Amino acid sequence: MTDWDDLRIFLAVARAESLSAAGKVLKLNPATVGRRVARLEEAMATRLFARSPQGYALTEEGQRLLVHAIRAEQAVAAASEEVRGAPGQLSGQIRIGAPDGVANFLLPQVTARICDENPWLEVQIIALPRVFNLSKREADMAIAVSRPAAGRLTAQRLTDYRLHLAAARSYLDRHPPIRTLADLKGHRMIGYIPDLIFDKELDYLAETGIELVTLASNSVSVQFNWLRAGAGVAIVHDFSLPAAPDLVRVLPEALSLSRSFYLIRHADDRRVERLNRFAELLALGVRRELARLEASA
Template sequence: MRNWDDLRVFLATARAESLTGAGRDLRMDPATVGRRVARLEEGLGATLFAKSPQGYALTEAGQKLMTHAEAAEAALRAGTGEASGAGEGLSGTIRIGAPDGCANYLLPQVCARIAEAHPALDIQILALPRVVNLSRREADLAIAVSRPKTDRLRAEALSEYRLSLAASDDWIARHGAPTSPADLKGARMIGYIPDMIFDAELDYLSALGVAHVPLASNSISVQLNLARAGAGLAVVHDFALPFAPELRRVLPGEVALTRTFWLVSHAGPRDARLDRVARLLRDGMRAELARLEAAVA
């Protein structure tokens, strides 16, 4: 092993899967990144990347080094986190990744309260209609709808949340409310684009026996707004309903889904500052979910 700076270049290249992406992240010329990677490979006597027109993919040796490099990175983060987290106020930048429903209807309120209590802390919310890739350092913390299946990540159950079938008063006035789940098979449904469902936990309509989705989006927020516009029936988060006064729950006694949010972080040595943010996020999410779902109930 040479030094931490070499490992930093290696990690950036592995996560970006290209010299250009690594150079952008490191604010370094791609050619310099390439020379640094080549120097590291020469020093270790191993090929770390398989280079192709598609990019840089880790070899078996690269995968092994990745494990050790991430452990070294986590240890360094833990040390600096303990130093910066010793005082009462949090500072620095924290990026939180989340699916767009959570990012739109829960995190703004939660993060606003955290920011108010810790004005030196910069908070970034990364809203994505897919799984946030912590291994590539897209975020420091992520909220997921299912527990990750890898020992490279740490996961904690945040809270259960509920989903209901809903439609606008306008749509119900024009089409009538369904009287049983069997009526949904012929109704105009709003849901996810079938081949873009990134987690089985989001396949709500299949669980209701609905095969055809005439109005679809990869964004739960777009689905909610389609329902608000009177386009059809949608499965929506109960915590989002207070933001959509046009919507009314349909078949509430017969169609009720429950899912779980997970708080995901990097495995390895603990980072005191990140742990404090995680605790604030966990407590804030649970309180905000309870408040919004109580308003609906």
């Protein structure tokens, strides 16, 4: 009979795809993690992982066990909430994956308020410019800028948001005026590294006709800090502007973009009440915070 601790280690390796990365999460020596995986495989009389120099990949049998291990994890979390949490409150750990724009400028305020009302709750935000694999439980839920095209996932539209060209006053004071979009060709542009744009919805500069990006990063935070330093012109989220009063919109009438945020969840999680309740609070909080920030931008 497999116990929860064995499944917990199995889940960590399945998600991290390596013993060392799983060991960091579990706070165990990688050799210990390897022995526990081998013990579980022996007990189940099957190979759960295919080993290679690239790491540990789930076998077909491992994929089948993953479904049951995730259900066990959800049951343990629900039991913990019932035992530890006050009636009506959330508890335990919830992990959110998000692009670093929303992760930096929206989620900290929203999740802090949720945790104020649910003191037993622990929230983790993974801020990475990529698509998250919810099937491997890299996160309990994720915020994305487009609906998923495949997988047993659900997508809830959270809200629309706006983006405009912006620059620091210090930059605009030192450079020729920008009166039309054509004038941007004489200015230093800040944007994404083209081959690292992980979603077509983020290819903002394609809509301006500007092809040359002098300062490029896959991180919105890096782009934003270049703007604050007066390094150039970039397309930014309106909700980020209140964080830097020296930034001003450029040609707002000529270029105004609209995008959407979606809350992505695994279909199996519809039965998990604590995640349903958290998702409701998160959606409401994101809408309210975005409206507040855009109104003050």
